[in-house]
Amino acid sequence: xxxxxxxxxxxxxxxxxxxxxxxxSLTVSERxxxxxxxxxxxxxxxxxIIAGILTPTEGxxxxxGEDITGLSVTERARKGIxxxxxxxxxxxxxxxKDLVSLAAGRHITxxxxxxxxxxxxxxxxxxxxxxxxxxxxxxxxxxxxxATVLARGTELSxxxxxxxxxxxxSFQNLISVFEKMHARTQGSILIISHQERILNIADKIxxxxxxxxxxxxxxxxxxxxxxxGRICPALEN
Amino acid sequence: MDExxxxxxxxxxxxxxxxxxxxxxxxxxxxxxxxxxxxxxIEQRKDKKSGIDIxxxxxxxxxxxxIPVVITETDYxxxxxxxxxxxxxxxxxxIAGCGIHNCGQATSEHSGVHTFHVGKNAKVKYVExxxxxxxxxGENVMNPTxxxxxxxxxxxxxxxxxxxxxxxTVRTTRAQLAAGAELVIREKIYTHGKQFAKTDFxxxxxxxxxxxxxxSRSVAAQSSRQEFYLRIDGNGKCHGHSExxxxxxxxxxxxxxxxxxxxxxxxxxxxxxxxxxxxxxxxLKLMTLGLTEQxxxxxxxxxxxx
Ligand SMILES: Nc1ncnc2c1ncn2[C@@H]1O[C@H](COP(=O)(O)OP(=O)(O)OP(=O)(O)O)[C@@H](O)[C@H]1O
Ligand SMILES: [Mg+2]
Numbered sequence: 001x002x003x004x005x006x007x008x009x010x011x012x013x014x015x016x017x018x019x020x021x022x023x024x025s026l027t028v029s030e031r032x033x034x035x036x037x038x039x040x041x042x043x044x045x046x047x048x049i050i051a052g053i054l055t056p057t058e059g060x061x062x063x064x065g066e067d068i069t070g071l072s073v074t075e076r077a078r079k080g081i082x083x084x085x086x087x088x089x090x091x092x093x094x095x096x097k098d099l100v101s102l103a104a105g106r107h108i109t110x111x112x113x114x115x116x117x118x119x120x121x122x123x124x125x126x127x128x129x130x131x132x133x134x135x136x137x138x139x140x141x142x143x144x145x146x147a148t149v150l151a152r153g154t155e156l157s158x159x160x161x162x163x164x165x166x167x168x169x170s171f172q173n174l175i176s177v178f179e180k181m182h183a184r185t186q187g188s189i190l191i192i193s194h195q196e197r198i199l200n201i202a203d204k205i206x207x208x209x210x211x212x213x214x215x216x217x218x219x220x221x222x223x224x225x226x227x228x229g230r231i232c233p234a235l236e237n
Numbered sequence: 238m239d240e241x242x243x244x245x246x247x248x249x250x251x252x253x254x255x256x257x258x259x260x261x262x263x264x265x266x267x268x269x270x271x272x273x274x275x276x277x278x279i280e281q282r283k284d285k286k287s288g289i290d291i292x293x294x295x296x297x298x299x300x301x302x303x304i305p306v307v308i309t310e311t312d313y314x315x316x317x318x319x320x321x322x323x324x325x326x327x328x329x330x331x332i333a334g335c336g337i338h339n340c341g342q343a344t345s346e347h348s349g350v351h352t353f354h355v356g357k358n359a360k361v362k363y364v365e366x367x368x369x370x371x372x373x374x375g376e377n378v379m380n381p382t383x384x385x386x387x388x389x390x391x392x393x394x395x396x397x398x399x400x401x402x403x404x405x406t407v408r409t410t411r412a413q414l415a416a417g418a419e420l421v422i423r424e425k426i427y428t429h430g431k432q433f434a435k436t437d438f439x440x441x442x443x444x445x446x447x448x449x450x451x452x453s454r455s456v457a458a459q460s461s462r463q464e465f466y467l468r469i470d471g472n473g474k475c476h477g478h479s480e481x482x483x484x485x486x487x488x489x490x491x492x493x494x495x496x497x498x499x500x501x502x503x504x505x506x507x508x509x510x511x512x513x514x515x516x517x518x519x520x521l522k523l524m525t526l527g528l529t530e531q532x533x534x535x536x537x538x539x540x541x542x543x
Contacts, residue, residue: 051525053521053525072524073521073524073525074524074527074528074529074530077524077525077526077527078527081525082525082526083525085522088522089516089518089519089521089522091519091537091540092454092482092540092541093537093539093540093541093542093543094536094537094540095540098536098540102523102526102528102536103526105526105527148526152526152527
């Protein structure tokens with residue numbers, strides 16, 4: 001179980017500090033927890049704080065009761081936290097198989113690597129030896145990113161807008177990827193998403209707006225207000 | 238043993254394998270075995286210089302020649318001249334490599350001068366690997382010079398790798414391409430400690446429709462230094478591309494000096510150069526997979542140079 005207590009984050013913005021997250025508290029213990037909210041509201045920042053890529057200016061992070069606020073990215077990964085980037089990283093020279101092997105944390109056979117790729121809808125034979133470089137399309141890269149988190153199969157997996165760039169046809173498959181993954185890991189899956197179909201499978205939805213938690217609840221409690229309020233939140237500011 | 242060292246072992250293991258086909262093994266300046274085949278003839282040079290002539294006949298199709306050089310003595314210096322005569326239409330794989338193991342205090346040095354006379358429409362793949370080791374304080378020096386002359390429609394692909402242990406190297410490559418000839422060069426260099434590596438490539442695209450693609454990838458670690466001079470001259474309708482992509486670490490220093498000379502309005506020449514440290518987000522991504530920062534660095538370098 002993941003617990004965020006009073007997390008704030010400020011980034012230097014010129015001479016001043018820009019408050020990006022302001023006193024965010026939430027727990028993730030359910031099967032699927034979705035975070036949603038307007039662009040720029042701080043969702044990815046929160047995901048990076050969970051993974052250890054960013055250090056909060058204030059607050060504490062507990063994982064299974066242990067304070068992990070001071071732990072490095074590597075240490076958190078080894079404790080069972082995985083993070084699929086919103087914008088996956090490209091590597092010159094590393095192949096898809098290399099990356100999936102590194103994710104699995106051991107040498108894996110070609111057929112094992114292929115299984116993970118097939119699960120995310122990539123015809124494995126065509127991809128296994130490709131370099132994870134600029135020649136991959138955005139959607140392909142995104143699927144490979146998801147496959148690295150599948151290969152880890154940790155207790156907590158954070159996906160940052162996994163559906164972005166994924167074609168409509170594959171959408172239902174993406175949801176079943178999460179369901180299968182949960183069946184295997186019995187852990188929690190935290191999904192940052194703007195997509196109603198993904199919010200629909202969530203046991204809990206957290207809405208972040210302007211760096212604060214503006215609403216938490218089941219989809220029945222949160223979704224109606226969210227859709228009604230969609231008229232044009234951007235124009236309010 | 239780290240990942241990088243494992244990769245190195247693969248490098249030398251290749252060098253120590255007993256070769257099939259034609260070969261000439263040179264050890265501390267002496268011939269240590271030679272075999273010619275019906276299509277590939279290896280002979281001592283006719284002039285006073287040390288080295289061999291290799292004659293590859295038109296009938297050669299998909300055969301290989303291995304010409305490894307091994308030096309295990311300290312304070313040993315040699316310059317060797319090997320000339321390859323590849324007849325029209327031949328198709329051959331040439332594997333050269335130099336391994337120096339210098340346990341002494343003095344310098345060991347190998348300068349290999351390889352000249353390729355490649356006939357019309359012939360195809361050559363030339364693989365060159367340089368490796369050195371030793372536990373003394375002696376320096377290992379290798380200065381390979383490659384002179385490539387491609388006749389009409391010939392193609393030469395050169396893969397040159399220097400991964401570890403060579404303290405000082407100046408790698409000089411000259412090429413002249415006739416009409417429709419094609420040259421592909423892939424260079425990989427890793428330097429560390431106080432090593433110095435200089436690459437000096439100069440390609441003349443003389444004939445109509447000649448093409449060259451020269452790519453150098455390198456990693457400079459610790460306080461090593463690297464210099465790259467890549468020059469392409471387009472003397473007619475031709476296309477040339479050169480690229481220098483370097484990862485710099487610690488206190489290393491990399492200089493890349495590209496030159497393109499177009500002597501014809503139909504010459505299409507491109508150069509790309511990038512020098513920079515390992516991208517922080519690459520390290521972070523691998524760390525989220527459970528690797529330490531150092532393991533992540535090793536994997537990124539290994540991938541980059543493989
Ligand atoms: N290093 C930084 N310096 C200054 N501002 C930053 C920095 N990093 C993020 N921000 C700002 O913080 C805010 C939150 O960014 P974040 O990426 O967390 O948003 P998000 O909710 O994930 O948005 P999206 O839905 O577009 O992915 C944005 O306004 C962004 O511009
Ligand atoms: Mg985001």
